Amino acid sequence: MIEVRGLTKTFGPTKAVDDLTFTVKPGIVTGFLGPNGAGKSTTMRMILGLDRPTSGTALIDGQAYHDLKQPLRTVGALLDAKWVHPNRSAKAHLQWMAASNGIPSSRVDEVLRLVGLTEVAGKKAGGFSLGMSQRLGLAGALLGDPKVLLFDEPVNGLDPEGIVWIRKFMQRLAAEGRTVLVSSHLLSEMALTAEHLVVIGRGRLISDTTVKEFVDRSSESTVRVRSPQLDALRSVLTSHGLTVREDGHAASAAAALVVLDSTTDAIGQIAGSNGIVLHELASQQGSLEDAFMKLTGDDVQYHAAGVEEVMGGAL
Template sequence: MIEARSLTKRYGAKTAVADLSFTVRPGIVTGFLGPNGAGKSTTMRMILGLDRPSSGSVTVNGKAYAEHTAPLHEVGALLEAKAIHTGRTAYNHLLALAATTGIPRSRVDEVIDVVGLREVARKRAGGFSLGMGQRLGIASALLGDPDTLILDEPVNGLDPEGILWIRNLLKDLASEGRTVFVSSHLMSEMALTAEHLIVIGQGRLIADTSVAEFISRASSGSVKVRSPHAARLRELLAGPDVTVSSAEEGTLTVAGLTSDRIGTIAAENQITLFELAPKEASLEEAFMELTNDAVEYRAPASGTGTAKPVAAPATGSNTGSETDSNPDVEVTA
């Protein structure tokens, strides 16, 4: 379990993370979302003791990361896949980690097989593709068989087979009762992998909720109906609190009635329906809507020119990108 309480990080006059509190629970995959510059990388670095909070605290399994006597057995992390000795083979990279943390050599062979690097295990990691580097980074995170995993963009550089593999791996690890905390910008994949979301913007908490609830908050609540008798159905559905519109023949968009009620009215009047579907926002649409005011870098609407910083809020918190003062986090242009 990861517990953050009033977590704050300042770099000079700039606030990257502001009074952030959340709990990442075991047994499910928790997604960590936010626009570039939102404070995600800084938050994960504070969880792992790489950055010290200006105020507040964060613990993993009840202790600060530095207080664990065998941290690699408690927490497996992937923040930067290429943070490896490029002259070492994949096998020797993992063996060096194992030797310094009391992990048996047999575990090195196990994780190499888990991540699918057996054929290249004796090749130098410096020649690996981005996807192979990601697999090696994930192997490093799994090496200590930890109860908690913190992964930043784990599908970056993976091919479709690799994306499916990491999706199933994360779900399997969570089903074993582990805490799985995953940051990603790939919304379609997060929708398939995560059950819970923690969303931040400009260093502050925007949402701490299930994926279903997050999407529901951004959904219109309307229902799409297709019927060969759309005109008649429209008359039957009309009411003071009901709005019915039609963008094409045979199709209605109904707001103010549930799909169950529409289906019942159609059945009572012997009206055939070809489609009856609540219109639900995608995770990407929900994310864009709920984080719109927290986007720090936004491209011009025309798609040309140079992206410019969005004005920071009047409160003065997070008055610049977390990357301005922290060289360890990503930069977008």
């Protein structure tokens, strides 16, 4: 288990992490989300003892990282896939890590096989692609068979097959009773991987809840309805106090309406009682991406200019 209590980190006048408190429990994958500059990497570095907190504590199974006798046997981490001496082979890199924590050298071959790097074990890590480096980083995190694992953007550089592989891999680790904390900017992938979310913005906690609760609370649930009597349908729905808008994604040949804060049952009843024919009636649940953008919009530190602004209005 990871326990973060009142964690704060300042760099000069800037608060990178601001009184952050949350717990990461074993048995599930916990996603760690936030806009760029939110403080995710700094928080992970403080959990691992790489940065000293200005105040607050971060404990791993009840202990600070610097108090662990053989830390790789308790916690494994992948924060920077390229943190490897470029002239060392993958196997040599893992061997010195194993030796530093009293881990049998036989474990090196085991983790290389687990991450699919057995065939390139003797090759220099400096020649690895980003995807291969990510796999080597995973091998290092697993070396001590730890109960706690932290991954910062672990799918960077992986192809679609590799992304699916690491998703199932992390879920399997959690199913074994391990504590798994993973940050990622691929929200669609996180929606498939994580069960719980810790969301921060500008170093502060925004949400600490399940993925389902986060999406349900923070995104917009709508109903899409299509009818050959669209004007009549719009009129009757608005007369019942419902908020109705055009479906901007619908082609003109299949014009549809989107109804906010209602249900398919309620809309079907209204249409039926007014003799209106429906060709489509479907509920639409918001996505993790929608919920994330809505909840963190005010905490985005760096905003990109719109296309029109970049092109000088030429479009």
